[in-house]
Amino acid sequence: MQIVLIDIDLVARTGGLRFLLNALGEGPVELTPILASTFLYIVDSPRTRAYLRVGADLEVHYSIL
Numbered sequence: 001m002q003i004v005l006i007d008i009d010l011v012a013r014t015g016g017l018r019f020l021l022n023a024l025g026e027g028p029v030e031l032t033p034i035l036a037s038t039f040l041y042i043v044d045s046p047r048t049r050a051y052l053r054v055g056a057d058l059e060v061h062y063s064i065l
Contacts (some may be wrong), residue, residue: 003038012051017042 003020005011024035042048 048050
């Protein structure tokens with residue numbers, strides 16, 4: 001199973017990244033590897049990394065893991 005974010009700009013502007021981060025921390029355990037790989041992809045690419053807010057989104061992400 002995979003998650004595909006076709007328009008990361010739209011996802012970020014509408015709060016979708018925050019929703020996915022919340023699902024990573026509070027959602028079913030079965031989704032954790034899928035969501036974690038999605039965020040690793042976002043953090044790994046300089047183009048998509050800009051959509052995560054340092055001190056807000058990333059801090060929540062690292063505290064969950």
